Amino acid sequence: MSALAALDGMDRLTSGEVLVAQNVAFAVMAITMVVAALRMVTTRNVVHAALYLVIVLAGVAGQFLLLGAEFVGVTQVMVYIGAIVVLFLFGIMLTKGSFGEDDGVSSEKRLLASLVGLLVFGVMAAALVDSFEDAEVARAAPSTTAEVSDSIFSTYIVPFEAVSVLLLAALIGAIVVARKD
């Protein structure tokens, strides 16, 4: 009986109603992310921009979970929302002269920048729609942390060590640059 129930559960995973739920979750998160990103680059208050960035980053973590990448999703929450946003808030607080100062952008510059942004999006969207018309992301099961770590510590061990050295260099570099002497 329990085996039958498990089989029923497996069947439901690929059935229509789960797909609908996934698509609804995607749409809600995508709209929230795009609105928050637009508010982030247009708001005058820098602290508000940092908080809008949190919404976008949380949405990206949700998309990772939707794609079955659990470990990357959790890392996104810990590293980005936990560490990088706090670093940004510290940067804003330590440069307090910059609060609400960022309103002198000429409308011509803004127009040119939005033109460039729209052009970039147009070219990319045309290329993507042309290349991957209706390819499906159909993953049988979410990838496990064990698979990810196996890949990092076998195939990608040299890039992993390089990233370690890069982080050390960035740490020392940040201290040297920001030090008062």
Add this chain to the structure above:
Amino acid sequence: MLLNQFLLLSAVLFSIGVYGVLARRNGVLVLMSIELILNAVNINLVAFGAFRATVDGEVFALFVIAVAAAEVGVGLAMVLLMYRNRRSIDLTAIDQLRG
């Protein structure tokens, strides 16, 4: 789920990040827009990894997250140095090298 829905979302976020880098003058906000661009790239990597049913995309996304953390550290240190020297983080004011 279609692959294209993730790729198009990533393209939208990337374009918004490009707009932020080009239009804003505040140094911290430009760094935040760069984070937006890097996150768009991460969505692409993970989506392609799921599309091809490998974990390689996720591994590369983790590398990008590590590089982004390093970049934010150095970038904010530079913004702080700029604020200490000039009492302002307006990027358009840094034009000493203009001929």
